[in-house]
Amino acid sequence: MGYSNGIVSAQGKQPLVSFGVISDVQYADIPDGRSFLGVPRYYRHSLLVLQRAVQSWNEQKLKFVINFGDIVDGLCPKAQSLTAIKKIVNEFSIFDGPVYHMIGNHCLYNLPRAELLPLLNIPSHDGHAYYDFSPIPEFRFVVLDGYDISAIGWPKDHPNTIKALKFLEEKNPNSNKNSPNGLVGLERRFLKFNGAVGKEQMGWLDCVLHDATTLNQTVVICCHLPLDPCASSSESLLWNYDEVMDLIHRYNCVKVCLAGHAHKGGYAVDSYGVHHRVFEAALECPPGTNAFGHIDIFHDSLLLSGTDRMESQEMVLNC
Template identity: 65%
Template sequence: MASTNGLSNARATHPLFSFGVITDVQYADIPDGHSFLGVPRYYRHSIQVLRRAVNHWNNIKKLKFSMNFGDIVDGFCPRDNSLAAVQKVLDEFHNFNGPVYHMIGNHCLYNLPHSDLTALFKIPSLHGEAYYEFSPSPEYRFVSLDAYDISVLGRPRDDPRAAVALRFLEDKNPNIDKNSPVGLAGLEKRFLMFNGAVGKEQLLWLDNVLKESTEQGQKVIVGCHLPLNPNSATAASLLWNYEEVMEVIHRYKCVKVCFAGHDHKGGYSVDSHGVHHRVLEAALECPPGSDAFGYVDVYHDRLSLVGADRMVSTEMIFES
């Protein structure tokens, strides 16, 4: 999975900054179980993975911030315990010696409304939405997308975005169970209820941010709970309108890397425009004693993901 460009060793050895990464903790105080495909899931152990991640990040003493790519609690979490479970995981993140930036995932929305999560996660949006951007250094900007902007999950039934999402699913997925991909072919398998889309206002916002970043000579790192490239993830895990999002991204040359979660096994690819796509391995699927977290060293010409255990280390060297 890692790039093996031999020149990397001769390049700058001190990063501009570094940040921690973890995804899909999906904690719940319930016995271990399995995914629909039979993959083991360790609901109680996952918070221990997070605890070790935070300790590791703090011991490095050089991380500027950390990123959680979504799904901090699991959909099987008992509903009367949802808020307490979310708060328990957030308390672990609060032990990190620096800012923590969160993204909303589908399992978060099985437990609590979208608006509640935006507040609980203290998402730094100027417009009350769950997408945002920040500049950790003059040379770089981080853009965090809301993959559930258009979604039937976590929205009131009278919310126009929920209505749009419901009509979309009715049109795209003929199954009564909208989480079933039966009869869907190829990339159509992404049209499932547990996925979502980036709305028109967010797309316009993204375009404006990337235009401004280009004018300022900034490189951009994009984060999204749902993957944006079919070569880095299974079809069933993709953002509904990933093509629209990538069309905006490809208008500019500033975006260098797109990180995502959701597809628990992880993945990596470089698209036709040289954008790196790294889907991170899930904390939830770590057997007791194993881990999946990491940190990213950011350089002028590359990003270097240093993974722990099941999170694969990846060198992402920019084409230009």
């Protein structure tokens, strides 16, 4: 098992709560391959990364786990999609505590929302996949549905699909809407494998943040898609990350935004002091290496202890 990329800090204080993190397992029972950019991908080995992660989390007696999406790869043969997803969900279920999932684009390539959300035990209303939870009174976690407005996952005639396709037609002139050719700078996020937070979800988020402020809670935002261009490539950003962050910045309760999707990882602190951490992908771990970790929460900081390819990170909160 890989060793922790330790930042030993917090002066030996006892954390309020500790939880596990992993992103982009993207398992498939197929030979190793490469991404569009030529980055090696280890489809079968990612299952072993997850198994080692669950073993580690259980040994550390963590309170809960957050999976940041994309548990099965889009190249998984469609006849095997359901079996593959159930296999990975079963591996997560070995963890001795609650596991909070979110949906990613690769999940939606394999199964429609109606089938996927029950398998992931995601609280859903009308097919949406956003929710919040408070593991301790002082903190609230908000899980966003980054594919609320999306060209994948919804039925073809669903209003959210139609809205997403119309949006892509306006923003991306390429016939292949997953191609950023000709798009410049932050416009390169307008790709079919990304998505947006819709109006109804924005209203819900506003209410949740208002409530958290009233309860004097610190909020951690979780989304498969990154919300800050300094922590991620432009091609991986939520379509309306700027709109979402404008809302978040109206509240002082949000201190940290966590995400996956971009695979290589990233970190930035924005102009409002909000920490943005994008996690490294389990999929891209060569055999014998790992990319998972756990986060210790303290009153004034979050400490990510990563293994191997997942970089450790201390996030001091601006309280």
